[in-house]
Amino acid sequence: VFNTADGIAVRPVEEEPAGRVRVRVSSVSICGSDLWLIDHGPSPFVVGHEFAGHLDDGTLVAVYPLGRCGSCPQCAAGNPNRCPDVFRTTLGLGAHGGMRDEAWVDPRALVPLPEGLDPAAAALVEPVAVGVHALDRAGLADGRRILVMGAGPLGLTVAALARYAGHDVTIVARHPFQRAAADRLGLGLSPTGEYDVVFDAAGSVSALAHAAESLAPGGTLVLLGMYPPDGVHYPAQTLMAKEATAISATAYRVTDTHDDFRTAAHHLRDHPELAATLITHRYPLDDAATAFATARDRDRHAVKVVVHPG
Numbered sequence: 001v002f003n004t005a006d007g008i009a010v011r012p013v014e015e016e017p018a019g020r021v022r023v024r025v026s027s028v029s030i031c032g033s034d035l036w037l038i039d040h041g042p043s044p045f046v047v048g049h050e051f052a053g054h055l056d057d058g059t060l061v062a063v064y065p066l067g068r069c070g071s072c073p074q075c076a077a078g079n080p081n082r083c084p085d086v087f088r089t090t091l092g093l094g095a096h097g098g099m100r101d102e103a104w105v106d107p108r109a110l111v112p113l114p115e116g117l118d119p120a121a122a123a124l125v126e127p128v129a130v131g132v133h134a135l136d137r138a139g140l141a142d143g144r145r146i147l148v149m150g151a152g153p154l155g156l157t158v159a160a161l162a163r164y165a166g167h168d169v170t171i172v173a174r175h176p177f178q179r180a181a182a183d184r185l186g187l188g189l190s191p192t193g194e195y196d197v198v199f200d201a202a203g204s205v206s207a208l209a210h211a212a213e214s215l216a217p218g219g220t221l222v223l224l225g226m227y228p229p230d231g232v233h234y235p236a237q238t239l240m241a242k243e244a245t246a247i248s249a250t251a252y253r254v255t256d257t258h259d260d261f262r263t264a265a266h267h268l269r270d271h272p273e274l275a276a277t278l279i280t281h282r283y284p285l286d287d288a289a290t291a292f293a294t295a296r297d298r299d300r301h302a303v304k305v306v307v308h309p310g
């Protein structure tokens with residue numbers, strides 16, 4: 001699937017598979033960043049960075065899609081998500097992505113997935129890993145009061161993972177279909193009082209203001225939204241008056257000793273309602289154009305749209 005001058009189209013792709021292994025792709029999910037990228041014009045690369053599938057020996061794998069040089073100080077310190085190379089060779093951005101029948105992948109990017117994980121939901125390992133990393137960054141002590149601003153895929157994921165970890169979680173959801181999804185995940189929907197940690201997964205001026213106002217003194221604000229490139233009004237005074245800590249989280253960490261993909265895969269396997277709630281639409285590969293149109297159309301009430309090539 002390519003973003004062409006004529007829109008989303010399914011085209012044959014020629015590829016030199018030297019040193020690569022074949023992944024027969026079972027599921028690919030559409031990300032907000034895919035829609036953003038498509039708006040920036042045609043690309044010579046197959047779209048999609050959230051995907052999983054089977055190796056020739058039947059092993060179910062997810063694919064780590066980000067670039068990482070492997071030798072810079074951040075890579076050496078176990079933070080490949082901070083590598084300066086991160087976007088240069090990212091699959092779907094600077095190299096062919098995963099929305100195709102067969103992807104030829106660098107073996108170092110393969111993450112074997114646990115038994116019992118549904119291949120039709122395994123595309124979500126990548127986006128759920130973003131939520132895993134966000135919770136890691138927040139460094140939560142037990143039994144926190146947590147508020148999540150925004151009930152898109154990331155907001156719902158962070159909130160659900162925090163609830164699985166035993167925290168008291170409330171989410172601010174704008175649309176009725178998002179409230180229904182949050183309710184199905186057992187999340188509170190009516191904010192009251194102050195919160196130890198607020199995740200802003202909305203990325204708007206109003207959400208950021210609400211997040212700062214909702215923080216308890218000494219609390220932590222975690223910036224997760226897709227903020228406008230020109231910046232947003234930042235509630236510095238409110239945060240300073242509370243001596244709040246503001247941090248951000250980007251992507252995930254997959255290293256020899258720390259694997260957010262594996263943690264995400266276990267959450268998806270152990271809590272099947274997570275994928276059942278997040279995935280609202282499924283399409284075969286030939287209907288990829290409809291899949292992208294659905295992901296874009298608020299009236300279709302899409303949370304995650306998944307394409308199934310196989």
Ligand SMILES: [Zn+2]
Pocket residue numbers: 031032033049050127
């Ligand atoms: Zn994504």
Ligand SMILES: [Zn+2]
Pocket residue numbers: 068069070071072073074075076080083084085
């Ligand atoms: Zn690096």
